[in-house]
Amino acid sequence: MHVIIIGAGTGGLALAQRLHGAGVRVSVYERDRTRSDGLFGYRVGISPDGSRALAACLPPQLFETFKKTVAITPEYTNFITEKMSELFSAGGPADAEILGPADPEFTERSVSRMTLRQILLTGLEDVVHFDKKFARYTQNPDGSVTAFFEDGSSATGDVLVGADGTSSRVRRQYLPHAKLVETDLFGVTGKLPLNDETRALLTPRMLRGVTMAFAPKGVNTIFHVMEFEWQRGETDPELVKAWPGLTFDNTRDYIMWGFGCHRRFLPPDFMQLSGPELHRLVLDRTRDWHPNLRKLFELADPTSCFPLNIRTSEPVEPWQSTNVTLIGDAIHTMTPGLGVGANTALRDAQILGDNLVRQKSSVDAIAAYEHEMHGYAWEAVIKSRARFDGNSMAYKPVIGRLGLAVMRTGMRVVNHVRPLKRRMLKAEVRNRDHARQEA
Numbered sequence: 001m002h003v004i005i006i007g008a009g010t011g012g013l014a015l016a017q018r019l020h021g022a023g024v025r026v027s028v029y030e031r032d033r034t035r036s037d038g039l040f041g042y043r044v045g046i047s048p049d050g051s052r053a054l055a056a057c058l059p060p061q062l063f064e065t066f067k068k069t070v071a072i073t074p075e076y077t078n079f080i081t082e083k084m085s086e087l088f089s090a091g092g093p094a095d096a097e098i099l100g101p102a103d104p105e106f107t108e109r110s111v112s113r114m115t116l117r118q119i120l121l122t123g124l125e126d127v128v129h130f131d132k133k134f135a136r137y138t139q140n141p142d143g144s145v146t147a148f149f150e151d152g153s154s155a156t157g158d159v160l161v162g163a164d165g166t167s168s169r170v171r172r173q174y175l176p177h178a179k180l181v182e183t184d185l186f187g188v189t190g191k192l193p194l195n196d197e198t199r200a201l202l203t204p205r206m207l208r209g210v211t212m213a214f215a216p217k218g219v220n221t222i223f224h225v226m227e228f229e230w231q232r233g234e235t236d237p238e239l240v241k242a243w244p245g246l247t248f249d250n251t252r253d254y255i256m257w258g259f260g261c262h263r264r265f266l267p268p269d270f271m272q273l274s275g276p277e278l279h280r281l282v283l284d285r286t287r288d289w290h291p292n293l294r295k296l297f298e299l300a301d302p303t304s305c306f307p308l309n310i311r312t313s314e315p316v317e318p319w320q321s322t323n324v325t326l327i328g329d330a331i332h333t334m335t336p337g338l339g340v341g342a343n344t345a346l347r348d349a350q351i352l353g354d355n356l357v358r359q360k361s362s363v364d365a366i367a368a369y370e371h372e373m374h375g376y377a378w379e380a381v382i383k384s385r386a387r388f389d390g391n392s393m394a395y396k397p398v399i400g401r402l403g404l405a406v407m408r409t410g411m412r413v414v415n416h417v418r419p420l421k422r423r424m425l426k427a428e429v430r431n432r433d434h435a436r437q438e439a
């Protein structure tokens with residue numbers, strides 16, 4: 001069997017690792033020109049589910065390398081107002097007790113995107129072909145499938161997997177009825193170094209975790225603190241020397257923020273703004289925020305800012321499986337509401353990879369993957385949208401303000417009433433750690 005994968009992103013590379021490791025012939029075609037191209041600079045949260053999928057797809061030694069390249073595990077999840085007043089905070093030993101013991105092998109992990117990409121590329125040097133922009137495919141009478149690229153070349157195999165992200169060309173050809181919709185929400189992300197000056201701006205819990213700030217008019221911001229062990233000299237120097245991602249400067253501690261806002265409050269050319277223009281815009285929209293949070297925006301490198309248009313897929317009815325399939329954002333783009341887009345892409349890769357390796361018929365393997373994917377992926381798409389949709393009440397002018405007040409009160413209550421907190425934390429585990437939920 002020869003499997004052709006379009007897209008060397010999170011899902012495509014994890015699948016390639018799984019197949020390559022099992023001795024299945026696999027070729028990946030990526031439009032980026034080199035392994036360090038693309039916007040992979042910032043953080044991605046790998047859930048216990050995501051870690052399990054990575055462990056299943058990567059050779060054991062590479063999974064060990066992955067574990068050594070992640071930032072210190074976030075201990076707290078905090079919700080605050082734009083004035084830095086606490087609404088909710090979970091974490092630490094007391095809350096860990098509520099959930100029972102976590103498996104340290106498959107814990108929450110924060111990794112830089114570029115780092116994860118370098119890990120996933122390791123050992124696939126002969127498998128991944130860069131500077132290959134996929135254009136279209138044909139399913140041939142002999143049961144094979146041919147992918148055509150913009151440079152005029154083509155590749156023929158037995159299976160074609162579209163892992164080409166949100167604007168997937170494979171999806172557009174294969175499932176033209178699959179819809180990608182606007183949420184009317186946009187974002188800006190920025191990055192600043194974690195040093196004595198910026199550390200002093202954070203509360204101890206913010207410093208050890210992930211923090212979301214909820215402000216009026218549906219504006220919200222997420223802050224991630226990325227502290228790496230290896231900056232403190234605790235990483236094996238041989239590993240550091242051998243690992244190519246080091247050259248991409250993701251080993252220095254940093255804070256990453258993501259600012260989210262409704263289209264109504266943004267200029268029409270928002271997606272065309274430069275980094276410095278986006279930086280100024282965030283500063284302008286947060287003028288009345290707490291001085292410490294303002295400072296975190298201010299100290300970000302303006303060139304690190306880039307715009308995001310938050311879109312979502314709409315669930316698609318199951319279709320008749322063939323030798324073409326889709327994984328990750330290519331089939332189920334989701335809003336960052338649950339933070340599981342990459343984790344779901346990894347889960348797809350694990351399931352499809354296992355099926356292709358174990359089953360004799362590739363179409364049966366694909367059908368079994370798609371059957372499972374239709375369950376967990378659409379659930380994640382729907383839940384993610386419920387938390388992040390510009391058409392929801394939270395973004396309406398008057399009701400939105402009322403809704404914010406109710407939400408803030410609700411969070412404060414849940415924070416102090418243990419049974420309610422327990423229920424909320426358990427629901428969160430269900431989204432990120434299926435094994436713990438089922439245990």
Ligand SMILES: Cc1cc2nc3c(=O)[nH]c(=O)nc-3n(C[C@H](O)[C@H](O)[C@H](O)COP(=O)(O)OP(=O)(O)OC[C@H]3O[C@@H](n4cnc5c(N)ncnc54)[C@H](O)[C@@H]3O)c2cc1C
Binds near residue numbers: 010038043046169
């Ligand atoms: C700001 C932000 C924060 C996020 N945080 C998290 C998080 O914490 N946790 C989480 O689970 N998810 C997170 N996500 C979502 C996550 O990034 C995506 O869901 C995940 O990257 C999807 O992986 P993928 O392999 O499907 O697609 P991608 O990683 O987007 O890869 C697609 C690849 O296909 C290539 N490609 C596209 N078109 C072509 C073509 N025509 N020919 C050849 N190659 C092509 C692209 O260059 C790319 O390399 C976040 C997203 C954003 C925007």
